[in-house]
Amino acid sequence: MINHLPSTLPTPTEDAPADSRQPRLAYLLSSYPAISHTFFLNEITELRKLGFSIDVASINKPAWPPGMPSLQEASALETTFYVKDVKPARVLYTLLKIVFVHPRVVVRGLRAALQLDGWNLPATAYALFYLAEALLLGDWLRRRGQQHLHVHFGGPVATVGMLTSLTWGIPYSLMIHGPEEFYDVDKSYLGRKVARATFVLCISDYCRSQAMKVSDPAHWAKLHVVRLGVDLHLFTPDLARDRSGTVELICVGRLVPDKGHLVLLRAFSRLVSSGYDLRLRLIGDGAERRGLESFIAREGLEGSVILEGSLNHEATRRKLSQADIFVLASFAEGLPIALMEAMAMEIPCVSTFVAGIPELIRDGLDGLLVPASSETALSAALERLICDPALRHTFGRAGRRRVQDLYDLRANARLLAEKLHEELPGALAPV
Secondary structure: OOOOOOOOOOOOOOOOOOOOOOOEEEEEEEEOOOHHHHHHHHHHHHHHHOOOEEEEEEEEOOOOOOOOOOHHHHHHHHHOEEHHHOOHHHHHHHHHHHHHHOHHHHHHHHHHHHHHHOOOHHHHHHHHHHHHHHHHHHHHHHHHOOOOEEEEOOOHHHHHHHHHHHHHOOOEEEEEOOOHHHHOOOOOOHHHHHHHOOOEEEOOHHHHHHHHHOOOHHHHHHEEEOOOOEOOOOOOOOOOOOOOOOEEEEEEOOOOHHHOHHHHHHHHHHHHHOOOOEEEEEEEOOOOHHHHHHHHHHOOOOOOEEEEEOOOHHHHHHHHOOOOEEEOOOOOOOOOHHHHHHHHOOOOEEEEOOOOHHHHOOEOOOEEEEOOOOHHHHHHHHHHHHOOHHHHHHHHHHHHHHHHHHOEHHHHHHHHHHHHHHHOOOOOOOO
16 A cells, blocks of 8 residues: 655755666664664665665764774764754754745645644644754755655654655655554554555564554555564574583663563572572663662672673674573563574573564573563573573574574565565656
């Protein structure tokens, strides 16, 4: 189902890429290339290998510690258009130019922004800020000669994408991940975003069900499941590692409440108190770090728990190769790439019955799942794997097969490319 929208795009200008023979597409992301969202970079890279010419815009420029980005990430930082990184004088000049050259665009944009929340003044103020970003983004798309905008996530970044579409008449599509956009669907305008979108991709069946819940059934046909994936040539098992001695647990995820790190630490503390020789490595950073450090000190776990902070992709992969068990105690998720990466490396996984995770890990077949928030169940599941190396091996092998079957990056990128060609034959035609 495709909505045919009037386009205000002129022919490409001097800003358009020199090679116009490839099918072209613009991506809009919240932060790119971000440490915690490397799958964006992987997806775009694979689509480019499949012949797509992709321009990337990001609302925010990610903060990378010096020396941390890889060459590929550094290249992405150089070639991405950062909406909030535009100099104030340039912002003012561009907005004034749009007002005088494209007054109808501005009128459509104001109407769309003011209709988002009516008389809710704080929300309307935010909408006007999003409109300013949409005007800048639309002007960039126009200069690049782009005819379709593809947006990852359904929150504020998609609000900018929707306003860009309503303002400039440029069709857009969504890739919905969850869980943030599902918390307050009215505040995120999720139903309206689905209705306006040309099509909507969902990373899991669970994600699609949440989009269906807020959408008119007339729009359900535009909701498609296209799964994420990991590079199975990069994430391979380390068969040479000595698995005797201290059992190493690892968790990769931002230190935020959603990830359930405190429940994990409480479960881990029980196991250490029971006499098991264990080490827990937490990779990631965030607002919860100080509270976790206090718990570690209070429980005397300084020698057993290592807070690694944020690591780049290659450093994280090296740490994973040393792990015996991967654990993620999340309260809320989309579908974690970190779990897929661990499974691809034949590391047995323990996680929770949350969102799309049971689509990745079938409890008792590909790993172990426990109720979110239950430190008792989490401790028992970890103890089961700690005490049974043969079971760890079985789940490790089964986990990699599961990823090979459903979450292979290259296979899923081909499926995504096919879906883009199917849904957008006109927009993707070479200019």
